[in-house]
Amino acid sequence: MIETAILGLLTEGDAHGYGLHRRLIDMGFWRVSFGSVYPALRRLKAAGAVEVSETKDEKGRKQYRLTETGRAMLISQLGDMDTVDNTSGFRVRMTFLDLLSGQDRVAVLAKRAEILKDRINAARVSVAETTRSVYARSEIEHRAASMQRDVEWVESLIMQETKGTS
Amino acid sequence: MIETAILGLLTEGDAHGYGLHRRLIDMGFWRVSFGSVYPALRRLKAAGAVEVSETKDEKGRKQYRLTETGRAMLISQLGDMDTVDNTSGFRVRMTFLDLLSGQDRVAVLAKRAEILKDRINAARVSVAETTRSVYARSEIEHRAASMQRDVEWVESLIMQETKGTS
């Protein structure tokens, strides 16, 4: 998932490790550490998804550039249905959703809505069983309500996407 | 954080590893694996927070029991202000918030509200800078709105807690 995020950011231009880390933090996806960023860049390089510029920039920093292989990997990861659960991962996906075709976008969004609905149902069962405390119950109820709004948001995006199409 | 969750569940009665894993999954805190649960139980045992019953249960399973040390550790972890960020961690905290005193509860909730407000501001900056796509913008706006409702929820809990107290 960190790979997806890095590849996504590199579609906006070349960057170096520290800068990518800062952007990942700023975007608030999740708390990423350098211990994830640098090994991830090494893996991406080994996989041919990114290249390091021979000529370093004016400050002597390594610049990473997205390759065509890397772009193809990104598109494939953004459309992968097996990883649509995972909250942070979905945020990354949404950020770079414009790189997918309209069809794939709708498929991803629909899958997300489905997963959220399952979780809402699980929460409903959970709240019925919970006798722990008002806090425990309140937390589950609040979370269920929050996920319900997520579903509505995702479905509104699907509507926007499909209106105008046969 | 997995330690906190396990200790919390053990306040409700003795349990074995597999059962704890199942309950953690059911509660929907986050996706926990056996590779976290069993090592965590070993650490808790080494720290004296849990005991393994000498006499296994009717099915021959290891039963873990919370010790007084463990209960004290749990209370301390639930009240620790340095770990109030982290979404999953906060859910665990809310579930077992009844174990804290009224004062500590309010302190934890207030800290959470503060952290969420900071994140909302960061999201506002982020959405102003984002030109990526409608999806990227929509995601940030939706997240900010979601966190705003989280703040309102947390503040309503603080109100309930403080009303009636001088």
Added chain:
DNA sequence: AGCTACTATATCGAATCGATATGATTGAAA
């Protein structure tokens, strides 16, 4: 009897975290 599903404990390699080391640059106060 055979089979599928579930219960239960546990470990493996890879990924990730949080902290830290190192050094260079920058900017502002002493």
Added chain:
DNA sequence: TTTCAATCATATCGATTCGATATAGTAGCT
């Protein structure tokens, strides 16, 4: 003008966690 803290930048360390898998017993069905 030096010095001192903060930030930039790359990188690694040990510990933790993940996802997958191994192993084996039990349940219930057909």
